[in-house]
Amino acid sequence: MFLRDIWYVAAFSTDVAPGKHLGRKYLGEAVVLFRTESGEIAALEDRCSHRAMPLSSGHVDGEVIRCCYHGVEFDKAGACTRIPNQARIPTAANVRAYPVVERDQLIWIWMGEAAEADPSKIISNPEHNDPKWSWRPNYFHVKADWQLLVDNIMDLTHVPYIHANTIGGNPDQHYGADTKVETDGKKITLIRHMPNSVPPKSYIDAGGFKGRVDRWQEVRFEPEMGLVLRVNAGGCEVGSGAYEGKRDSGFMLANNHLVTPETETSTHYMWTICTTAPKESGVPEVLFDQFYDTIKEDEDTLELQQQRINDMPGRSFVGIASDGAVNQTRRLLEAMHGREQQGTASVAA
Numbered sequence: 001m002f003l004r005d006i007w008y009v010a011a012f013s014t015d016v017a018p019g020k021h022l023g024r025k026y027l028g029e030a031v032v033l034f035r036t037e038s039g040e041i042a043a044l045e046d047r048c049s050h051r052a053m054p055l056s057s058g059h060v061d062g063e064v065i066r067c068c069y070h071g072v073e074f075d076k077a078g079a080c081t082r083i084p085n086q087a088r089i090p091t092a093a094n095v096r097a098y099p100v101v102e103r104d105q106l107i108w109i110w111m112g113e114a115a116e117a118d119p120s121k122i123i124s125n126p127e128h129n130d131p132k133w134s135w136r137p138n139y140f141h142v143k144a145d146w147q148l149l150v151d152n153i154m155d156l157t158h159v160p161y162i163h164a165n166t167i168g169g170n171p172d173q174h175y176g177a178d179t180k181v182e183t184d185g186k187k188i189t190l191i192r193h194m195p196n197s198v199p200p201k202s203y204i205d206a207g208g209f210k211g212r213v214d215r216w217q218e219v220r221f222e223p224e225m226g227l228v229l230r231v232n233a234g235g236c237e238v239g240s241g242a243y244e245g246k247r248d249s250g251f252m253l254a255n256n257h258l259v260t261p262e263t264e265t266s267t268h269y270m271w272t273i274c275t276t277a278p279k280e281s282g283v284p285e286v287l288f289d290q291f292y293d294t295i296k297e298d299e300d301t302l303e304l305q306q307q308r309i310n311d312m313p314g315r316s317f318v319g320i321a322s323d324g325a326v327n328q329t330r331r332l333l334e335a336m337h338g339r340e341q342q343g344t345a346s347v348a349a
Contacts, residue, residue: 001147001337002027002261004112007122007226009258009270012137013105016041021065023056025262027111031098032056034076036063042076043098043109049080050093104128105137106258108226112340123225127254127274134284135254135274138292140299142269144306146227146261147333149269152298153229153257154190154325156217162301166202166294177217181325187222188332190325196238202290203235206275206283207251214242221329223336231255252276253287265306271295 008026010033016022021034023046030046032055044065046054053069060066064073064081073082078097080089099110099117104125110117127133142149152158178193194215203209213235221229236242236250258270273291277283309315319327 001333002111003223003227003333003336003340005116005340005343006112006223006336007101007108007110007117008260009226009228009268010043010100010107010109010260012139012270013041013102013107014137015139016107019060021056021058021060023054024268026109026268027261028263029111030054030056031109032065033100033107033109034060034065036060036076038063040076041100041102041107043100044074044076044078045096045098047095048072049095050083055095121225123222123228123230125228125230125256125272127256128272133254133274133276134279135272136284136288138271138273138295140269140271140295141262142267142299142302143265144267144302145265145309146259146267147330148302148305149257149259149267149298150221150227150229150329150333151326152302153219153231154188154221154329155322156190156192156219157322158301162297163294166200166290166297179324181328183328183332185332186224187220188325188329189221190217190219192217193243195243197235199235202287202294203251205290206253206277206287207235209235209237209251212238213250214238214240216242219325223333227259229257229259231257255291265310269295269299 011022016033016035018035018039019037021032023032031043032046033043035041044055046056048055048067050070050072053067055065055067058066058068064075066073071084072080074095075081078095080093083089099114101108101119101122103122105128108122127135180191182189196212197215199209199213215235218232219229232254234247234250234252236247240249242250254274256272260268262268273288275284275287
């Protein structure tokens with residue numbers, strides 16, 4: 001299942017320098033991203049109209065990308081601008097261009113009908129621009145269905161088991177957390193409070209805690225604003241007001257999960273880890289390294305899941321009590337897909 005009428009993160013801005021290009025597949029479609037020498041970003045179907053050569057095997061020259069096979073050139077709008085030794089250029093030589101927007105140091109792409117692309121429907125990731133925050137971009141190519149990645153973030157009871165050596169904590173505290181799931185039909189919010197918790201190693205390193213903490217994990221997912229799950233987590237000394245919003249004295253991090261389907265069973269998993277820990281303390285770099293190990297554990301888990309699903313693709317999951325946020329999220333995504341299918345059928349009729 002793919003959703004087409006939403007924005008996806010195609011790459012980090014730093015992935016495509018001026019005069020460079022990047023070939024990737026999104027939602028089963030081959031796309032080439034390229035940045036012109038003047039700095040504008042573009043996304044075209046990765047297929048030359050002449051003989052189907054991938055444009056990602058070509059070169060960026062000024063404001064165009066040139067096919068490496070016969071030198072046919074295309075601009076950022078997909079218009080064929082030059083065919084060597086040929087004056088007339090047929091309109092059939094043009095290729096599809098995808099709407100792209102660059103914001104918060106991310107390149108966003110719209111895979112649906114271009115006329116429906118609305119940049120106001122892109123969620124903000126302000127930590128990437130705020131000097132108060134340090135952050136690091138990361139990319140994993142995960143051999144698993146994108147929906148498994150969403151499930152994984154929406155059910156954080158896996159943390160003490162999969163991440164026992166990093167951000168884990170006590171399993172009983174995780175399963176006994178004060179948990180609330182809120183939805184308005186467009187957005188899912190998961191809020192988990194773990195008062196009087198033993199802080200995990202990464203929190204001790206980052207926050208310098210000497211004793212127990214009031215810990216929180218908050219996940220917000222509004223897919224109509226882009227397939228991004230925003231996680232805010234952290235801890236403060238017990239009783240210092242963390243659950244009333246008084247968190248400046250503690251440790252806080254933001255983990256933005258940018259989930260973009262490649263195929264039905266593979267995903268571009270881009271993520272950023274952001275922290276307010278002072279840069280001069282050296283803590284951000286330690287934390288970034290620890291979280292890389294944490295998300296790598298997720299990648300390994302997801303790929304093992306997908307292997308077993310591939311073995312028996314028709315076999316369903318058995319639900320347990322902690323699946324509440326996952327179930328609501330799945331229903332929301334299925335409803336969005338159903339509306340897209342109805343719209344497609346109406347246009348066809």
